[in-house]
Amino acid sequence: MLEDLPFEFEGHAVAGYTGGRMGRMPLLLMHGLGPGASIASAFQAVLPFLTRHFHVFAMDWIGFGRSARKQSEPYFDFSFWVRQARALIERMPTGPVAVFGHSMSGAVSLRLAASEPRVAAVMTTGSVGTRFPVNAHLQRLWTYPRSLDDLRVSMRSLMYDATGLDDELLAKRWAVLADGDYGDYFTRMFDPSQALADTWEISAEELARIKVPYTFVHGRDDLACPAEETSMRLAQHILHSDLALIARCGHAPSVEHPQKICALVRSAFSSVVQFEREI
Numbered sequence: 001m002l003e004d005l006p007f008e009f010e011g012h013a014v015a016g017y018t019g020g021r022m023g024r025m026p027l028l029l030m031h032g033l034g035p036g037a038s039i040a041s042a043f044q045a046v047l048p049f050l051t052r053h054f055h056v057f058a059m060d061w062i063g064f065g066r067s068a069r070k071q072s073e074p075y076f077d078f079s080f081w082v083r084q085a086r087a088l089i090e091r092m093p094t095g096p097v098a099v100f101g102h103s104m105s106g107a108v109s110l111r112l113a114a115s116e117p118r119v120a121a122v123m124t125t126g127s128v129g130t131r132f133p134v135n136a137h138l139q140r141l142w143t144y145p146r147s148l149d150d151l152r153v154s155m156r157s158l159m160y161d162a163t164g165l166d167d168e169l170l171a172k173r174w175a176v177l178a179d180g181d182y183g184d185y186f187t188r189m190f191d192p193s194q195a196l197a198d199t200w201e202i203s204a205e206e207l208a209r210i211k212v213p214y215t216f217v218h219g220r221d222d223l224a225c226p227a228e229e230t231s232m233r234l235a236q237h238i239l240h241s242d243l244a245l246i247a248r249c250g251h252a253p254s255v256e257h258p259q260k261i262c263a264l265v266r267s268a269f270s271s272v273v274q275f276e277r278e279i
Contacts, residue, residue: 001047002039002058009087010080015066016059016088020051025120025273026092027054028112030085031061032103032126032251033076034141035154035186036173038065042102044169045258049265050100053275057092059084063189065176075189076196082108089118096120098269103225103251104128106216107200110234113214114206121213123268125253125261126222127231129202134193137223141251142190144183148174160221160250169255207237214241215268217261219249242268 005016017039020027027050031042039058043050050056060067061081070077085108089097099122101109106127113119134142137157145151151174155162176182190196216235218227227245235243244264246257254261266275 001051002056005057005059005091007087007091009062009084011071012062013068014059014062014084014087016057016091018055018057019047020054020056022055024053024055025269026095026097027056028085028089028092028097028099028101029056029058030099030101030105030108031058031064032105033061033064034103034158035145035151036176037061038172038176040065041169041172042252043254044172046254046261046265049258049262053265053273054098055093057088059088063185069182069185073188074196075185076199078104078107078199082111085112086116089116096272098122098272100124100265102126102254104200106231107202110202110207110210113212114202114209119212120272121269122210123215123217123265124231125217126219126225126251127216127234128197128200128225130230130233131198131201132226132229134197135224135226138197138225139193141224142193144186145177146183151177157224158251159256160219160248161256202234204237207234208239210238211240213268213271214238215264216241216243217253217264217268218243218245219251219253219256220245220247221249222251224251 002017002019005018106124107129216231218231235241
């Protein structure tokens, strides 16, 4: 579905991916942070739709998925990840691009939309970008799970209903976590958690500079990053922004409600993409 598109960024090997239809609107797809986070684990259920309608470009963040680990601390480095996103945009076809970011990548999307003239429209799911207290659920997702059973417990803070979690998806996450001494790297990345979370705050002045169509999508039951503390506050500062809350949904909308996410993608990017009618 996606082909490898490896590249180097500031001396680090990046696992990049591309797929979909040449000549269609390029879409920058970005995952969030957490145990076993990657493009594959975050977007598997919606990739068939996205690659049917876009020319998709994606990557695993440095420190996650198949990308290399960051060579020096801080391992949690928001500005570094923003630069990594810009590096992938430079490798995308010239002209306007669409952006779809999840969680931490929602904050990256906000910064890009405020400063990158190529960004034509944006959709985020479970976006952060405000300053809010790191709660017990977000702390659980930022704590290294020592076993597959621990990972299952962590998923309870990620999803509204984790009882039916797909074993394949769980296995993809665990494969990343079980790689050598990654546990120490992961633990050091998220300490101290509150100070790190504060670094992704996007100022009201930056938000006011966003003029492109912007759609916030958030699980109404998001425990880790509650909508009322994140997307609902952010949307108030962006002209023309829309906000959709999904019922019975936690912090993984593309995993829990892929059909709704595909419908919202159609709405979010309707001003820049000619979507084909579904048969």
